[in-house]
Amino acid sequence: MSLELGALHLLRPQWLWALLALPLLAWWWTRASRAREPWRDAIDAHLQPHLLEAPARSRRWAGPALVAASFVLSVIALAGPSLREVERPLAQGGTPLVIAVDLSSAALAPDLPPSRLAQARGEITRLLEARDGAPVALIAYADDAFTVAPLTEDAANVALFLDALAPEVMPVDGRNTARAIEHAVELLRRADQTSGDIVLLTGEADPAARDAAAAAAQAGHRVSVLGLGSPTGALVRTRDGAVRAVRLEADALRGLARAGDGEFAALQPGDADLRSLGLLDPGRAADARGEGGTRVREDQGYWLLPPLMLLGLLALRHRAGLAVLVLFAVLPWSPAHAVQWWERPDQAAHERIEAGNEAYRRGEFDAAAALYRSVDSADAHYNRGNALARQGQYREAITAYDAALAREPGMPDAIANRRAVAAALKRKPPPGPKSDKPKQGSGEGEKKPGSKGPAGQADSPPPEPSGDADPQNSKNKPQPSPKPDDASARDRQREADAAQRERMRRAMQQQGGEKPRPDQAPPPAETPAQRERRIANEAWLRRVPDEPGGLLRAKFRLEHERRQQQEPTP
Known part of the structure; x- marks a missing residue:
């Protein structure tokens, strides 16, 4: 609801009813004033001018005038005054389109070879290809409409759902085009779209559908029709076994499109029919109708806040209002910064750990280690060990892991990384780029070795041990450490380590479908009972139907039953 008063437009004029409270406020003010002057009831009226000091008229009415002015300004601001319209572009960058396709028994009519349904699928495919990022929705309807x-x-x-569209997925047969239009309008409303296109793919229409199209046009949406069928028509068998004739009712569909402020076109080869409806270029079609954006009234009630604040200052006593104005005038107008005076020690430690994490991600491991060193917690020492290991300082990294374990005994990540660093220290491989991530401090967002990092890759401890954790496995024993000056041997060592990790990964995938963690030993082999249970579970998963038609059929049936239960009984 809105109210037009010349150039002034009130977006919420219901607030003007609050002005009726002004007389009540005046009455209350009068009673309060008399209560503050008890002598006026005790002294005769002809003696009051000689015995009582009358306040100045300006002072007597200053307070009520300030209160009344503040009240009126507040009510006007709440009413949403607006003096101009502004352009609000469409949120998704194009005119939204809702496609409603008729999936009644008539969709199988062969008057558009091979069938109306097959031709409708092709037209919908062209529409989807032309959207180019503009929002689109799809509705299927028969006697009821479903999303x-x-x-x-x-x-x-x-x-993905086009091939699954068929009359068999609909819970009921029939044709209720009016319900499809109402459902499309509801979809647009839920998406906060004030204007959009609705295109119907059907061959028949009735007066109820024309009324629904007119209501949609009244709401700001355009209803167009793509006619399915031919004037001669064909015979189809309905779901109950009856045979009836269907044909393209061009005049009725043209009247429906006219009522919906849209266009009508009969389906024909090529894309001329869709172009005549203005649907192949969402941006151009919107500009042609002047709907590339939405014209909305701007709420300018905020301009009344400064006068209200000034009136509030004037209401302060002992000239405090002037002092407040002077204070605001002399204050420096600079951006506000958060004050850290009341920051708790744990908050300060968390910030330092976060700063260390940022430095770690940038590859500044020396700076990250220094930031982690300033916090005495298990997470900080663990992250410091990772940063030191990335720099090749393995002994210092082991010391940091020991500090983390001293504060949190049994910390699995620290134990695994310490073991890996110790093994690397024995081999003394040259430091190389790794992919481990620091832990987030204060227990939030911690990055464990082997967990998924931001890039979607598995993290690993800084130095990755070669082979299996089982020292008895001869083929997984670490290779002899190459000499520092032997580049070819160093390359061979790296290739051997990478090949061994790949073999471990494949073995783990074959056993449990999980990606191995370099910092942990592989899980034990499956027992026969565990293997049998896993195979049975996989067989059950393969039996779960994932065919879109079955999913749509079940979804529509449940939605139809829910609507039937919600409808009031006559």
Whole structure:
């Protein structure tokens, strides 16, 4: 609801009813004033001018005037005064489109070879390819309408359901085009779209559908129709076994499109029909109708806040208002910064750990180690050990891991990384780039070795041990350390380590489908009972149907049953 008063437009005029409270405020003020002057009731009226000092008229009415002015300004601000319109662009960068396809028994009519449904799928495919990121939704309807895909910018996601569209997925037969239009309008409303296109793919229409199209146009949406069928028509068998004739009712569909402020076109080869509807270029179609953006009234009630603040200052006593104005005038107008006076020690430690994490991600391991060193916690010492290991300072890294274990005995990540660093120290490999991540301090967002990092790759401890953790496995024993000046031997050592890690990864995937963690020993082999249980579970998972048609059929049936239960009984 809005109210037009010349150039002034009130967005929420209901607030003007609050002005009726002004007389009540005046009455209350009068009673309060009399209560503050008890002598006026005890002294005769003809003696009051000689015995009582009357306040100045300006002072008597200053307070009520300030209160009344503040009240009026507040009510006007709440009413949403607006003096101009502004352009609000569409949120998704194009005119939203809702496609409603008729999946009644008539969709199988062969008057558009091979069938109306097959031709409709092709037209929807062209529409989806032309969206170019503009939002699109898909509705299937017969006697009731159901959402196949809500408004989305991913047209490819909508296209996944095209092959599953068939009358068999609908819980009821029939044709209720009015319900489809109402459902499309509801989808646009839920997406906060004030304007959009609705295109119907059907061959028949009735007066109820025209009324629904007119209501959609009244709400700011355009309803167009792509006619399915031919004037001669064909015979189809309905779900109950009856045979009836269907044909393209061009005049009725044209009237529906006219009522919906849209266009009508009969389906024909090529894309001329869609171009005549203005649907192949969402941006151009929107500009042609002047709907590339939405014109909305700007709420300018905030301009009344400074006068209200000034009136509040004037209401202060002992000229405090002037002092406040002077104070605001002399204060420096600079950006505000957070004051750290009240920061707790744990908050300060968390900030230093976060700063160390940022330095670690940038590859500044020396600076990260220094920041971690300033915090005495298990996480900080663990992260410091990782940073030192990345710099090749293995002995210092072991000392940092020991400090972490002293504060948190049994810390699995520190134990695993210390073991890996100790093994690397015995081999003394040259330091190389690794992919381990620091732990986030204060227990939030901790990055464990082997967990998924931001880039989606498995983290590993700084120095990765070669081979299996089992020292008895001769083929997994560390290779002899190459001499520092032997570059070829060093390369061979790296290749051997990489090959061994790849063999471990494949073995783990074959056993449990999990990606191995370099800092942990592989899990024990499956027992026969565990292997049998895993195979049975995989067999059950393979039996779960993932065919889109079955999913749509079950979804529509449940939605239809829910609506039937919610409908009031006559």
